[in-house]
Amino acid sequence: MAKKKHLKIFIVAGEESGDLHGSKLVHAMKKHVANIQFTGHGGNRMANENVQIIEHIDDLAIIGFVEVIKHLPHMFKVMGTTVNWLRENNPDRLILIDYPGFNLRLAREAFQLGIPVTYFILPQVWAWKEGRVSILRDSVDQCLSIIPFEQEWFENKGVKADFIGHPFIELEPPKQTIDQFFSTHNLNHDSPILTLLPGSRQQEINRHWPVYIKAVKIIKSNISNIQVIVGKAPGITLPNIPDFIKIEENDPQLTMCYGDAALVASGTATLEAAVLDIPMVVSYRFSLPTWSFAKKMATVPYASIVNLIANEIIVPEFIQSEMTPENLTNAVIPLLNKTSERKKMLLGYEKVRRTLGMPGAYDRAAEAIINRL
Template identity: 55%
Template sequence: MNPQNRSDKPTFFIVAGEASGDLHGAKLISAIKNKSPKSRFVGHGGDKMTEAGLERIIHIDRLAIMGFSEVIKHLPLMFKVMNDSLVKIQELNPDRIILIDYPGFNLRLAKNCQSLKIPITYFILPQLWAWKEKRINTFRNYIDQSLSIFPFEQDWFESRGVYANYIGHPFSEIEPPKTTKKHFYSKHKLQESDTTLVLLPGSRQQEIDRHWPICWKTVERLRQQKPDLKVIIGKASGVEIPNNLEGATIEDKDIRAAMAFGTAALTASGTATLECAALDIPEVVFYKLSRISALIANKLNKSPFAAMVNLIAGREVVREFLQNDATEKNLSAALHPLLETSKERNDVLSGYEEVRRSLGVPGVYDRAAETILKRTNHG
């Protein structure tokens, strides 16, 4: 299938389609290169993967699409990306394809690559246990290696005939910020004693467009009771956030420092909810989809929770408000006790301890790299 003389310099085609995947992909590339320095990576990713050594074809900024109606609008682009990917894969003839999350695109790519007979690793598995369970057939038929980040996920896949190698969760090794709270707050012209709300409205522009109005309305409502409330906005790369919130500052370099040092967070459902748990900042979770996307999601979703923290715990550790429930009244009422010493705040922090214990031990990317290289016969 692949040239035998490439055993010391494997080539991987790798795909990530959003900011969280870019982070995971960058660390995975680095871990594989540490074990196999001549490895080559070609594919789609963001700035972090490029810095780690990816020969990038398409930037994630063009791929970060969320919701059913939103995907339909971008179908011509996605068809072109798919076609360009297949052409490049045929030209490259990689030793292995690595797919990171982003299931709407990646599972179709896996199917379309079947005739090429190239083995495929899936890292950060889609949450089939929550919705779209029928996608398990794609894993049975087209995915050579599945790397699981949750212990319950491994059991779920294996009970349906798909072997999944549990390697632990990447957030088990989140490091504390390299800066200090004093230095970080000084940069934002804040005092260490300030009560600070961190806004995490999402990593895609369409999320920002839908979430930002409710974010600033929630802050305005909170300030009726807490006029001295300070705000730091976590801004992902490639998005624009309207600067219409008085007294708020934007952090776009070290968002995790904002999480680590903030008092509480208002978080759009997604990877950031688990980052908040890892960094111990109490949060309230919210999310809004377009009306048609929400209707379809409600029919397909089997889980009682949206926030990853609650899914892992199997109970409501953090309050979550979706669609019409995500109002400034509900969000501000839920956030208020988290911004001061309270039973609600202590309950969230206690729940976080439970969640962190389930994430496994550090070394996730090294374990992923080792299993990928072994399966590729290059380690």
């Protein structure tokens, strides 16, 4: 490592999951290097690790083709501000975390400025818009992967990628015991618990929540003693909540630790659920323009990262028009009991977990980056 009095890092995360990974990475890097200063875009978790936040994720988390178009002026402004900062401050390295719509463009700008780039949690170009892999090949000098099959895929495309393991293999233990959790939400041990994870962005909630509510009402008509709890992401609003649905606002992970089965929006939470061993049904709805675009561009057979890692259907998926209350109900009810479907899914989870590597992903990522400074 270069002997400098002060190291400057610019780090970019554009959504909740990236903020979590960014905060853990920063924490790990500071364990190894004391004289390091972080500036960038992120959320409250990164701010708590003393990252100087320029743009908050609340203003960056955008999904969907139409939604992106609507926010283009703001995103162009953020890009301009970011590039100017890089030009004026010349950091020792730029660290990009997922968020490919913005970060791949920023990688090219940084390359033109002669700033070395680490990409931690790589864009899923193997799923759609494969042509973007050229940006990683030409503008990024360090690619750190957390998905088991990515290393081989990227290297076949001329991109050296190092698999460091998946951080979810070392999820922190629950902050509450099961008794504390049940007491907090007035739950009982004798009735099944259905967990709802409708998404972490308001656009997702707006499309998913009405379907979830209808499904839950059907489920309750079949299982009268069902208990239902929502793992609510920060900053979202859940409208028209039936009185019997409980809300966990502080730590959505607890609802996966102590639920019996879950309805989960496709995304990062599906792998977290698999690691925590809660059977699930995966679903997702895009806006119609985004769906039309995605259907043409997608190149993978599954939506859920769990099924993609396993390369087979471990968890049922209901995407777009297939995401109906009836489909969700019929798929999740067997998972609430000790059925063959539940047992088969849990065995599939074991197969997935074995591919995720050993604990210590953030430390390995931190050491790999520090070795480039």
